[in-house]
Amino acid sequence: MATATSRWRALAALLRPDAGRWVGLGALIAVGSGLILTGPLIVRKIVDLATTGTTTSELARLAVLFLIVAIASQLINMAVAWMATVTAWHTTNEIRIRLAKHVLGLSHAFHRQHTPGELIQRVDGDVTSVSDFMGRVIPRAAGALFMVVGMIGVLIVVDWRLAVGATLYVGVAVGVVVRGRHRAVGESSDEMGSYARLYGGIEERLTAAEDLRSNGAGGHAMWRFVEDSADTMGSAVRREKAFLRMWWGVDGSVAAGSVVSLVVSAMLVSRGIITVGDAFLLFQYVLLLARPLEDMVDQLETVQKANGAMVRVIDLLAIEPDIRDDGATIPPSGPLSVEFSDVTYDYGDDQIVLQTINLNFAAGRSVGIVGRTGSGKTTLSRLVLRLIEATSGTLRLGGVPIDDIPFAELRRRVALIPQEVELLSGTVRDNVTLFDETPSDEAVETALRNAGLGALADGGIHRELGAGGAGLSAGEAQLLALARVWLRDPDIVVLDEATARIDPATEVLLEAAIARLTRGRTTLIIAHRLSTLRFVDEIVVLDHGRVIEHGDRANLADDIDSRFRHLLDLAHDEAPNEVPNEVAVP
């Protein structure tokens, strides 16, 4: 976590690119505040002239001047609002992009701990709080500050006692808000929290609605809803109370200000120290001050939210990726060998996931990895992609230790086809290229055809795929993942349960595509279904993080005592060298 000073420095660094815009905005705000103060000065003149006697035309001339000032000041207000918002969004969009890039570069472990929903909130939601703060609160606060300073300046000229009084008055009102803010903001974030729980609960229940309906659990779901709603009631009332306390302070000081200014003016006017016009000026200024003071209470939540958001943004940027990209060795071209020497992996506690793994797969071989859930298969595949790093031992690709290979090179050479294929809402093309604009449409179509998705290519690759991949079955999604890899032409391919969600008919399709893809590449295939492993060269059996069996597939399948043969028999998914009977099912 960053310290307070380094946080401010980081904030300044984020604002610096747009410094020129911010300075221009400040100047415009100062002019606007000057105009606001000018109006009451004109009225003072009118009142003074009216009490001492003057002509109608003189007063009318001043009234027109007042109108012009009032309109001009509103125009400047609008210009400030526009310029501030544009600048704020300009600056914060830069921050969004930086954050997104930073977060994508963080490790697998980070992404496991944070849900996509949370990351949307931190990359976009938090930054939007900051841009609302910059676009709305900062200009208003600056305007109020200029106004108060200008006002006190004017009052010093009229009478120093009034200036002192006004300063005290502003001080007291601001003090009330500043003192009450922690409590009020605390209550208000409690309230936001209770609403987040309410909506989160509703969303979850809607997602699970079919499960709830089919289990007759409507009453249970409603009971939770009533509890959550009662929480929102309690927290809403507490928040209202805390804010009312501040209202008493702010509205009370505005009221007190007008009463005191009336009494003080009466005393000073009767002694001839100030004119009736001066008294009226004071009265108008007190009314003017009420606006920013009330605003301050209104914007309190925005400020606090933005403050919290800013801290989170800077803290997020301060998280270093725990796998560093500082290698510089390029492995030889062509298929790569994969070699594990004494590789152990654990989560930093005693829970060992992989224990002293020693395996050597020659370049171009295909290897099936089997074992029960939790035996360490997926961890093994993540190591090969360097999504995680071994706790001890060395993993070499093509003879080069994996941490000596630059990321860009590693990502180009090693590809993964995962169990859960994530589809993006976007076009078919976007889903294959992952927004890369370099590959030609023809290349994308070829990749789709090679992956057995000719129908998708025929339908036009610029069609939208629909959010969450609606419109593709689980099997088709797997094939699409294959197309992604096809397009990249890697040297090592890792398939992690790529056939798990597929029916036997689709599996035949997928197997053919996999066979095409893996030709001439080193391939690691993790599978529940042993039928997927019919054509691999070697088999590794893992159990509780250890290799308990490794050898040529044919030998193991023939060996009555082997663990692999036992699994084959158990599934009687297939007999050696026969077509699995599953596939015979229509």
Place this chain on the structure above:
Amino acid sequence: MSVWRLGWRVSQHEPRSFWSGYLLFVLFFTFPVLSGWLLGRGFTALSTGNNPQVYWIAGALVLCEVARMSTIHLGALMWTRAWVHMQSLLRANLLTAQVASGGPEAGQPVGSAGEAITHFRDDVEDVTMFIDGFVDISAGVVFTVLAGLVLGSVDSRAALVLLIPLIAVAMATRTLDSRIKRYRAADRIASEAVGGMLGDVMAAATTIKVNNAIDPTIAHMKKLVDARRHTAVRDRVLDESVWAFSQGAADVGLGLVLLTTASAMASGAFSVGELAIFTAYLGWLSFLPRMVGRMLARRKQVSVAFDRMRVLVADADVSNTVSSRDLPIGIRQTRTRPLPQRPERIPLDVLEVRGLSAKYSAGSGVHDISFRVRRGSFTVLTGPIGAGKSTLLRALLGLAQHASVTGDVAWNGQVLADRAAFLIPPNAAFLPQVPQLISDSVADNIALGIVDDEQLSLALELAAVRSDIDEMPDGVNTLIGPRGLRLSGGQRQRVATARALVHSPELVVLDDLSSALDIETELQLWSNLAAAGITVLAVSHRAIAFDRADQVLHLDAGRLA
């Protein structure tokens, strides 16, 4: 039902908090009339040098302000309660319709929860804002009438001139408010595009990374955030200008008053005190026209909101969104956990599906399906992807809501009229292909209500998830995180299986389990179910299931082979 009637029904859900909040708020708005008038008198006294009178008036002002603030204190607290009561009623009606298992309250299920949540949040907000607007208008009318009387008696010509900026405010607010709504909708769409893309990308972070696609992804995102910048700026600037406009109207109004009274002032007929009254009232006067303009815009929004919410409730009948119900959420109200309402258990002899068809508008579906399931038997349903296996199970259970379903299902020979209401535990239980869990404990997710420990541990045993749960730090009380994401995919599936088994249903219907289970676990599960003598209808592709099955149903292109 008109939006006025609907709004009235909502407001009368908790009439006590509604009316006390309403009356106090209206009363609050009468005080500025008094204090403005007192200030005017004060300035008259000040300009004539009558200081003792100034002090008396100052005293009266203090009393008036204290009374005003006490009123708003009570009123705001009452109104906050009324507000939450009204919103909760609407949400409760929507949610009940979505989670009811059949029966008169059940509505059509929504497609995506993420989208539906906007009904619970934004549409509900629109309705309460509409009702809130009434309170504002009532208060504004009271203030404007009283202030108009005072100003009219001071200088009727100047008072009439003020109508010009006030009418302008009402008209501008109305136009700008509907435009704001449009701009906001555009901004929301652009924001959703950014959020949606970010969500996709973050969910697929590993995929993006291993496919070396970070740079192109960021470039694509840059386009989306730039597009959103335009909509965001437009939205916020317009919002700001509505605020600025009404502030400006007060200043322009003062300018017009000064202009019309110039001659009266020059002759001394219009005093400083009278100018002070005008000045004091002006800030408040733009309130009513602003609210009237806003309400004109909101009326449209609220009918749209009701129209959107209607889709969620029974028969899409809008009056069901405002049905009254007992909702004890008040601070001093006591709540008792309701006992689960379940249908009476009718022991299964035979389940018959007769000519069941379910057609989706897209053309897919199942056609003319008939089969029987006998007590204690194991029926396997198989077939390629897209053959309609899940559709068939849903149609059978009365869950295929958006399809047109024909044909019958009979339980021991008796045709079921409301399948969704009858085919729930203890009669039948269903496990979807991708079961959804909620962020509660393991035990709560399985029980979804109240069950005893014995039932729970039996269900864990049957679903072969016992050892997993025992390894967790808090056992069955372990919290499983949002949507159960702290469990592995296989564990989620098996916890959901335990959920289906916990009430010892007569019939259990399992959509494809094998995707998340390895062979050994699946084998164990089938053995457990067989040993417990439970009647099973299950989708599976595995030979180990076919071997154990009493009958295997092959479904292809929506028909039984």
